Amino acid sequence: MNDDNTRRRTVLETDLLKHLGSCTAQLIESHAQCAESYPNFDVPFDEFRAAVAGAAAKYLIGLAEPNTQPSPEELGRFIGELKVLDLYLGLACMRGNEHAWWEFDRQHRSFIERWTRHLVRSDADADEVIDAVYVELFGTKVVDGVRQSKFRTYTGRGSLRGWLRAIILHASVDVHRAPKVEVSIDDWAEGGDEFPVRHVSGGETEDSMLTSVVRERYRSATVAALDQALATLDDHETLLLLYYHVEGLKLREIARIVEEPKSPIRRWFQRRSSKRSRVHESTVMRWLDKVYRKVSERFHAELAGKHGLKPEEIEICKAIAAEDPAQTINISPVTGGVPKKEEIRSEGAS
Amino acid sequence: MKSAEKQKGDPQVTAIRRLIGVRLKARMRDEAIAPAAAAHPDDDVINAFVEGWLEESKAESLTSHLVSCAACLHLTAQLIRYDPEMDEAGSPSPDVDQGPMQRFFDRLASGVLPSMSEDAVFAYQDNGETADNGEKSESDPNPSEPDKKST
Numbered sequence: 001m002n003d004d005n006t007r008r009r010t011v012l013e014t015d016l017l018k019h020l021g022s023c024t025a026q027l028i029e030s031h032a033q034c035a036e037s038y039p040n041f042d043v044p045f046d047e048f049r050a051a052v053a054g055a056a057a058k059y060l061i062g063l064a065e066p067n068t069q070p071s072p073e074e075l076g077r078f079i080g081e082l083k084v085l086d087l088y089l090g091l092a093c094m095r096g097n098e099h100a101w102w103e104f105d106r107q108h109r110s111f112i113e114r115w116t117r118h119l120v121r122s123d124a125d126a127d128e129v130i131d132a133v134y135v136e137l138f139g140t141k142v143v144d145g146v147r148q149s150k151f152r153t154y155t156g157r158g159s160l161r162g163w164l165r166a167i168i169l170h171a172s173v174d175v176h177r178a179p180k181v182e183v184s185i186d187d188w189a190e191g192g193d194e195f196p197v198r199h200v201s202g203g204e205t206e207d208s209m210l211t212s213v214v215r216e217r218y219r220s221a222t223v224a225a226l227d228q229a230l231a232t233l234d235d236h237e238t239l240l241l242l243y244y245h246v247e248g249l250k251l252r253e254i255a256r257i258v259e260e261p262k263s264p265i266r267r268w269f270q271r272r273s274s275k276r277s278r279v280h281e282s283t284v285m286r287w288l289d290k291v292y293r294k295v296s297e298r299f300h301a302e303l304a305g306k307h308g309l310k311p312e313e314i315e316i317c318k319a320i321a322a323e324d325p326a327q328t329i330n331i332s333p334v335t336g337g338v339p340k341k342e343e344i345r346s347e348g349a350s
Numbered sequence: 351m352k353s354a355e356k357q358k359g360d361p362q363v364t365a366i367r368r369l370i371g372v373r374l375k376a377r378m379r380d381e382a383i384a385p386a387a388a389a390h391p392d393d394d395v396i397n398a399f400v401e402g403w404l405e406e407s408k409a410e411s412l413t414s415h416l417v418s419c420a421a422c423l424h425l426t427a428q429l430i431r432y433d434p435e436m437d438e439a440g441s442p443s444p445d446v447d448q449g450p451m452q453r454f455f456d457r458l459a460s461g462v463l464p465s466m467s468e469d470a471v472f473a474y475q476d477n478g479e480t481a482d483n484g485e486k487s488e489s490d491p492n493p494s495e496p497d498k499k500s501t
Contacts, residue, residue, distance in 0.1 A: 059398070059405060081403065157404075158397040162429070166393035166400075169428055173421075226373050235410070238417045245371035246378050247427035257400070257430050289363060296366040318365050 015069055016061065020053055022072040026079050027052060034088035040099035041092035051091055052079060055155035087156030093137065094151040108164060115165060119172045132171045133164075215320055221309065222317040225302035229295045237291050244288060251281035258284065382420035390422055391415065400429045 020027070031048045035041070056078055060070040070078065089107075092100030112130060120126040139149035154163050230238065243249040303309045303317060391399075391412055398404045399412050416423045 058394075059408060153392055153394050155394050157394060158401040162397040162401050163393055165429055165432060166397045166425065169425055170393060222369075223373070226369055230370070230373065235413045235417050239413050239423075241370060242374055242378065242417060242423055243427055243430070245374050247424065247431075249427055249430060253430055257402075292363045292366050292370065295370060296362060299366065299369075318369065 016057055016075075017053055019069065019072055019075055020049070020056070023075050023079055026076055030079065030082075030084045031088075034084055037085055038088060038092065038100070038103065041088065041097050041103075043088055043091045043095065043097075047091055047095075048088065051087060051155070052082065055082065055087075055157055058155060059157055082156040083159050084156060086160035087154070090151040090154045090156070090160060094139075094147075094149040096147070108161065111161065112164060112168060115168055116172065119169065120176070125175065129168065129171050129175050132175060133168055136167065136171065218313070218317045218320050221303060221307040222320065225299050225307065225317075226295075228302045228306075229298035232298055233291065233295070237294075240284075240288070241291060251284045254284045255281050378420040378423065381418060388415055388419075390419065396422065396425060396429070400426055 027049055028045070030052075031043075031045050034043070034048070056070065056075060060074060060078055089100055089104060093104050112133060113126075116129045116133070117123070117126045120129050136150040139147040139151075141148045150167065154160065233241070240254060243254055244251075300314060303314045304311075309317065395404070395408075395412065399409060404412060416426060
């Protein structure tokens, strides 16, 4: 962020604090409700108010346009949506309140243990992750006399439990960074993560060398056309493809996030859907099919238009890219000096 | 369910579906290896996104980040995949026998000063058993077992 932007943001944040004044009654009520639920936590109203202001600045500034700030109504709605009890608990823990830590432990300790042991295989590693999480939450580093507890980053916008899930996931990755990367790459390789590239060995004949040249030409065209087709997709479409194909989320899991009333993916989905009914697996599948057809059309248009390939050559491109080890691929005649007909037998079938 | 779906439908779509899967996996692998171009969103933002609390323009911006950042994509997918039943099983524990701060410092201290149960493990190992056995004894549901062996 450059100096101008920083200055503009500071002004917006100052104005936001003024606007927050119109929500004072709501804030006082929220704070009182928290204090009633947790009478021993002793979080001062000013700290609570500052935390809410921080959350609003983080999530509401520049929403509609880059340099705009929320209206009092938007602020009021935002405050109403905050998980104020969770926020209050987090603030009290950040202050080092012993009662708050007891309560935090009572509510979340067993979940932290279960989720960590679900993510990490060995008990010793899980203990290490749990320790790392508690160290972060407590905060061992002190800056300007203030302990840097991880709770400082919790705003109450989502649930404390969900926030903890993300913290634990990160801690698990940090503790096991090296093996994690290896596993991920293996997983990706499982499905044949790259289009097959044939290497010509010294003993191969001239024909097979020509075959390799042809294959490489088709392979390059396939990759370029597919990338071009994928680039035309909306980010939401790409994201759902990634969740389905790369992350292996099940249709019902995708349906679940689309179902979330406030899910941004749901809002996007609804804008493109005539019905506003419940989202089932079949709905997601139908939607994915639409994307596949869109990519397919664009892919064929690219291969035919930009690369000048004939329909039978396009079929070869698809066959090479999605090659099965046991599959025999017939290459049809190609104009422009490329061999008339070759039969390529992949390694698994030879 | 996925495999059943894949067997059905237009072969053209089936072929393109496979192509897309292969290509996206390769692309995200490259993204995972390359350093991130933009700063990663923090856990608070990631959680707000997964729980559906992000305002639309913030969500748009995060979506743009997710489609080009393998690490954040993976993180959100794991959170989406999370089984809510794990929450239900996580009802507050009634048998908290010591303060969390005390336990926290105890855990820190345990890295320096071995506890009584760890002493038992060392005694067990001193009797010529393997390290594996020692580890097993730590998680043994019957804590009296190592003591018996060490005596």
